[in-house]
Amino acid sequence: MRGNAQLRSIVSNQAYRRLPAVAALALNLIASGCGSLLGQPTPPQGQVGHVTGFLGAVVADEPRAALIGRQVLSEGGNAADAAVAVGMALTVTLPSRAGLGGAGACLAFAAGKNSVNGGTPEAILFTPTAPALPPGNADRPAALPTLPRGLYLLHALYGTGDFGRLMTPAEELARLGTPASRALVEDLRLVSGPLFADPQARAIFSVNGVPLQVGQTLQQPDLAATLGELRVDGVGDLYQGTLAQRLQQETPLVGGPLSLADLRAALPQRATPIFLSYRNDRVAFLPPPADGGLAAAAAFSVLQQNPQAIDQAAARALAVAARWRAGGADAQSLLTAPLSQGTLPPLPASTTFLTLDQKGNAVACALTMDNLFGTGRIVPGMGFLLAASPRTAPPPLLAAALAWNAPTRAFRAETGGSGQEGAGLAAAAAMFNTLRTQQAMPAPVPEPGRADVIGCGQYLPGSNGSCVWATDPRGYGLATGGT
Numbered sequence: 001m002r003g004n005a006q007l008r009s010i011v012s013n014q015a016y017r018r019l020p021a022v023a024a025l026a027l028n029l030i031a032s033g034c035g036s037l038l039g040q041p042t043p044p045q046g047q048v049g050h051v052t053g054f055l056g057a058v059v060a061d062e063p064r065a066a067l068i069g070r071q072v073l074s075e076g077g078n079a080a081d082a083a084v085a086v087g088m089a090l091t092v093t094l095p096s097r098a099g100l101g102g103a104g105a106c107l108a109f110a111a112g113k114n115s116v117n118g119g120t121p122e123a124i125l126f127t128p129t130a131p132a133l134p135p136g137n138a139d140r141p142a143a144l145p146t147l148p149r150g151l152y153l154l155h156a157l158y159g160t161g162d163f164g165r166l167m168t169p170a171e172e173l174a175r176l177g178t179p180a181s182r183a184l185v186e187d188l189r190l191v192s193g194p195l196f197a198d199p200q201a202r203a204i205f206s207v208n209g210v211p212l213q214v215g216q217t218l219q220q221p222d223l224a225a226t227l228g229e230l231r232v233d234g235v236g237d238l239y240q241g242t243l244a245q246r247l248q249q250e251t252p253l254v255g256g257p258l259s260l261a262d263l264r265a266a267l268p269q270r271a272t273p274i275f276l277s278y279r280n281d282r283v284a285f286l287p288p289p290a291d292g293g294l295a296a297a298a299a300f301s302v303l304q305q306n307p308q309a310i311d312q313a314a315a316r317a318l319a320v321a322a323r324w325r326a327g328g329a330d331a332q333s334l335l336t337a338p339l340s341q342g343t344l345p346p347l348p349a350s351t352t353f354l355t356l357d358q359k360g361n362a363v364a365c366a367l368t369m370d371n372l373f374g375t376g377r378i379v380p381g382m383g384f385l386l387a388a389s390p391r392t393a394p395p396p397l398l399a400a401a402l403a404w405n406a407p408t409r410a411f412r413a414e415t416g417g418s419g420q421e422g423a424g425l426a427a428a429a430a431m432f433n434t435l436r437t438q439q440a441m442p443a444p445v446p447e448p449g450r451a452d453v454i455g456c457g458q459y460l461p462g463s464n465g466s467c468v469w470a471t472d473p474r475g476y477g478l479a480t481g482g483t
Contacts, residue, residue, distance in 0.1 A: 045075065045076040046075050046076065046161075046165075048071055048074045048075055049074060050074065050075050050076040051073065051074055051075070051076055051358065053358070053483055054358050054464040054467075054482065054483055055070065055073045055074055055357075055358060055481055055482065055483065056073050056079065056082075056355070056356040056357040056358050056481055057354075057355075057356045057454050057467065057469040057479065057480065057481025057482070058070045058073065058082055058086060058353070058354070058355050058356075058479075058480055058481060059353060059354045059416075059452040059453065059454055059469050059470070059471050059477065059478070059479040059480075060086055060090065060351075060352075060353035060354075060452070060471070060477055060478060061094065061097075061183055061351045061352065061353065061418070061450075061452065061471065061475055061476070061477040062089075062090060062093045062094040062181050062183045062184070062351070062476070062477060062478075063181060063183075063476070063477065063478035064089065064093045064173065064178055064179075064181060065086045065089035065090045065093050065094065065353065066086065066353070066477065066478040066479070066480050067478065067480065068085050068086060068089045068169045068170075069082040069083070069085055069086040069089075069353070069355055070082075070480045070481060071085075071169070072085045072161075072166065073355075073357055073358075073481075076161075077159075077160065077161045077166070077357075078158070078159065078160050078161075078357045078359070078361050079108075079109075079158070079355040079356055079357040079361040079362050079363045080108060080154055080155055080157075080158035080159040080160075080355075080361065080363055081155070081159045081160055081161045081166055082355040082357070082363075083106065083108075083151070083154060083353070083355045083363035083365060084151050084154065084155045084159060084163065084166040084167075085166045085167075085169055085170070086353050086355060086365075087104075087147065087151050087353070087365060087367065088151065088166065088167050088169070088170035088227070089169055089170045089173060090351065090353070090367065091147070091170060091223075091227075091384065092170045092173045092174045092178065092218075092220060092223065092227075093173065093178060093181060093184065093218070094181070094183055094184055094187075094351060095184075095369075095373065095384070095385055096184060096187035096188070096191075096349070096369065096372050096373050097187070097349050097350060097351035097367060097368060097369055097372070098147070098351055098367040098368075098369065099145075099147065099369055099374065099384050099385050099387065100145055100147060100148055100223075100226065100227075100230075100238070100384040101142070101143070101145040101147075101369070101374060101379070101384050101385055101386040101387045102143075102145070102146075102147045102367060102368060102369045102370070102374065102385075102387045103126055103127050103128040103129065103143060103144075103145075103146045103147055103150070103367070103368055103369075103370065103387060104126055104127070104146075104147055104150060104350075104365055104366055104367035104368060104398060105123065105124065105125045105126065105127055105150075105286050105290035105293075105365065105366055105398045105400070106123070106124045106150070106154055106363055106364065106365040106366075106400070107121050107122070107123055107124075107273060107284055107285075107286060107363065107364045107365075107400050107401070107402045107414070108121065108122050108123075108124060108154060108157065108158045108362075108363050109121045109122075109284075109360075109361060109362045109363070109402050109404055109411060109414075110158055110361050111359055111360030111361055111362075111404075111409055111410055111411055111460070111461060112359075112360075112409050112461075113409050115361075115409065116157060116158055118409070119404070119406075119409025120284075120404075120406075120409075121273055121284035121402050121404065122157075122270060122271075122272070122273070123270070123271040123272065123273045123284075123286055123287055123290070123293075124150055124153055124154045124157075124268055124269075124270060124271075125150075125268060125269045125270075125271050125286075125287075125289065125290055126146035126147060126149060126150025126151075126153075126268040126269075127146070127289045127290055127395065127398065128143045128146075128368065128370045128387060128388075128389075128390040128395045129143055129144045129146055129266055129390070130143060130144070130389045130390050130391045131144060131257075131258060131259065131262040131389070132261070132262055132265070134391065138252075138255050138256055138257055139255040140254060140255030140256045140375040140376070140377055140386070140388075141255075141256055141375075141388070141389035141391055141392050142251060142254075142255075142256025142257075142258060142374070142375050142386035142387060142388065142389055143370055143374075143386070143387040143388060143389045143390060144258060144262055144263065144266040145238060145247075145258075145263075145266070145384075145386075145387070146266050146268060147367065148230065148235045148238055149235055149238075149239065149266065149267065149268050150268040151235075152235045152268075153268045153270070154363065157270075158361070158363070163235075164230075164231040164232070164234075165231075167227055167230060167231045168231065170227055171224050171227040171228050171231060172224075174219070174220040174221070174223040174224035174227060174383070175219075175220075175221060175224035175228075176219075177217040177218060177219035178217070178218055178219075179214075179215045179216070179217065179218070180212040180213065180214060180215065180216050180217070180218045181214070181476060182214050182476040183475070183476040183477065184212070184218070185211070185212060185213060185214050186476065187349075187372055187373070188205055188211040188212060189211065190372060191372050191373055191376070192205070192206070192211040194376055195373050195376050196209065196211075197376070198254075198376055198377045198378060200377075200378040200380070201373070201376065201377070201378055201385070204218070204219075204220055204378070205218070220383050221383070222378075222381055222382060222383030223382075223383030223384055224383070225382075225383065226243065226382045226383050226384060229242075229243060230243070238263070239263045239264055239266060240260070240263065240264050243382070244260055244263045244264075245260070246379075246381070246382060247263060247379065247382070248260050248263070250379050250380045250381065250382065251379060251386065253380055254375070254377035254378070254379060254380070254386065255375070255377060256375050256377070256386045256389070258386075271287050272287065273285055273286060273287055273293070273402075274286075274287050274293060274294060274297045274331055274332060274335075276297055276300060276301065276335075278304065278403065278432075278435055279435075280405065281403050281404065281405050281406075281412050281435070282403065282404060282405075282406050283297075283300065283401055283402070283403045283431060283435075284401065284402045284403075284404075285297040285300070285399075285400070285401045285427075286366070286398060286399065286400050286401075287331055288324055288328075288331050289395070290366070290398040290399075290400075291321050291324050291325065291331075291397060291398075292321070292350075292366065292396065292397030292398045292399030292400075292417065292423045292424045292427070293398065293399055293400060293401070293424075293427070294320055294321055294324055294331050294334065294335075294424070295317035295318065295320060295321040295397055295399065295423070295424025295425070295428075296317065296399045296400075296401055296417060296423075296424040296425070296426075296427040296428040296431075297320075297335055297401075297428070298313075298316045298317045298319075298320040298321075298334070298335055298424070298428075299313040299314065299316060299317040299424055299425045299428035299429070300313075300401070300428040300431060300432055301316075301335055302316050303428060303429065303432045304432070307432070307436070310425075310429070310446055313425055313428065313429070314422070314425045314446065315341060316339075317424040317425050317428070318341075318342050318343060318344055318421060318424075319339045319340065319341055319342035320334045320335065320339065320342070321342070321344060321397060321424065322342030322343060322344050323337075323339055323342055325344070344394070344397075344421055345394050346394075346420070347394055347395075347396050347397060347420040347421055347423075348368060348369070348370050348371045348372070348388070348393055348394070348395070348396045348420070349368065349369075349371070349372050349396065349418070349420065350366050350367060350368040350396040350397070350398060350399075350418045350423060351366070351367050351368070351418055352364070352365065352366045352367070352399075352400060352416025352417065352418050352451075352452050353365055353367075353416065353452065354414050354415070354416055354452050354453070354454050354469075356411065356414070356454050356456075356460070356467070356469075356481070358460075358461075358464065359460075359461050360410055360411040360456075360459070360460035360461045360462075361411075362402060362411050362414050362454070363414075364400040364401070364402050364414040364415065364416050365400065365416070366396075366398035366399055366400050366416055366417075366418065366423075368387070368395070368396045368398065369385065369387045369388065370387045370388040370389070370390060370393050370395060370396065371387070371388040371393050373385055374386050374387040374388050375387070375388050396418075396420070396423065397417075397420070397421065397423040397424050398423070399416065399417035399418070399423040399424045399426065399427035399428075400414070400415065400416045400417070400427060401414065401415050401427050401428065401431045402414040402415075403431060403435060405459055408459065410459035410460060410461065410462060411456055411459060411460045411461075412435070412455065412456060412459055413431060413434045413435060413453070413454065413455035413456065414453075414454050414455075415427045415430040415431045415434065415451055415452065415453050415454075416451065416452045417430065417445070417449055417450070417451050418449070418450045418451075419447075419448040419449035419450045420448055421448070422445075422446060422447060422448040422449030422450075423449060425445065425446055425449055426445040426446070426449025426450055426451045427451065429445045429446060429449070429451070430445050430451035430452075430453050431453075434453055434455040435455075438455065438457030438466065438468070439455075439468060440453045440454070440455055440468035440469050440470035440479070441453055441470035441472070441473065444472065444473060444474060445472070450472040450474065450475050451472050452470075452471050452472065452477065452479070453468075453469060453470050453471075453479075454467070454468075454469040454479075454481075455467065455468050455469070456468075467481075469481055
């Protein structure tokens with residue numbers, strides 16, 4: 001607390017000892033900055049309640065993960081810290097769409113001119129990646145596990161807390177068990193038949209062969225042990241240490257062999273987003289190969305010209321994404337290129353989450369297993385599912401967007417879009433509606449898309465009273481934050 005030294009010097013040690021007990025206690029509280037005269041001491045950083053007033057917000061498609069992110073903000077963590085905790089928690093609570101064996105992409109924004117990247121959003125890409133060589137006669141080709149390294153890079157650039165400590169909530173959920181959420185149970189309902197062909201998956205996600213119901217305990221001791229090893233030994237162990245050696249040994253047993261050389265080469269990337277303007281603000285979209293961001297940018301451009309042109313925006317989003325997948329043309333130029341109608345094959349599922357802290361730092365991520373529950377097989381003794389290889393399953397449209405004011409480097413809004421071919425349009429429509437109405441979800445995004453939203457109509461930092469947040473009303477997620 002400012003002026004502590006001066007305050008102590010006013011009263012000599014002898015005089016201080018002569019103060020009445022109540023007055024001495026009051027002086028201690030003031031001098032130490034521990035809280036108000038009559039209130040409870042403020043918990044230290046790292047404990048819930050350390051941050052008073054406005055915390056920020058977290059939105060995720062699974063409630064327990066969102067609450068863990070809010071807890072990190074309450075403890076004094078920033079948006080990147082919260083994002084790591086949410087992403088790791090989702091590997092436990094929503095393994096159908098996120099996992100240690102999975103992939104994803106994030107947009108990160110650090111508010112202020114003197115912040116990382118000078119207050120301009122950046123993309124962290126850890127998209128689905130196939131091993132260098134085709135897996136031969138493997139019956140369940142797997143993708144490389146890029147999510148742990150991706151979240152680690154995000155944290156190394158933008159986080160403040162201890163990375164291992166941010167993994168602890170996920171480890172505890174896996175070890176002690178957590179109630180199965182409706183989001184997970186609905187995914188189980190769709191694929192429990194083929195999923196339960198794997199004995200390990202059946203043991204984890206069912207009770208006597210019957211899929212888990214909402215509220216029943218989901219317990220994953222092997223996953224907890226793996227998370228614990230990553231927490232203690234570091235994420236690198238999964239790529240070039242003991243865990244990597246175990247992956248090389250065990251993955252052939254579940255039909256998706258991964259080599260040490262492939263694991264070492266599975267590196268996340270920093271990338272420049274796709275940028276568009278909206279009135280006085282700028283909007284960043286995930287760049288390819290997270291081409292759901294490209295689809296979102298294409299749809300957003302159409303909606304700016306005509307807010308009612310939803311069908312045209314949807315068609316343009318798919319045409320641009322299809323053209324990029326067909327030839328990998330320059331993403332920014334595709335936004336204005338004349339294109340005929342394009343189509344994509346049936347796409348896998350994804351999930352999104354958003355974090356915002358009290359200073360206006362923000363993260364928007366989209367994660368995937370490249371198929372519901374990935375390959376459907378759990379690595380023996382390690383407790384996590386392998387994601388499906390993009391060689392055998394088309395990657396999803398990973399879609400997220402983030403708006404900010406360039407002159408002031410202040411946060412304006414962020415969105416995430418999922419829902420197979422509707423993901424790009426979902427992120428775009430959610431962003432466009434939030435920017436023009438200053439509401440978080442004035443109307444549901446078009447089917448089959450789903451969206452998560454955080455917006456601050458008068459920017460952050462500066463006006464936290466203008467901040468709103470929402471998860472898609474047709475889903476089973478949670479939007480939480482405030483004070």
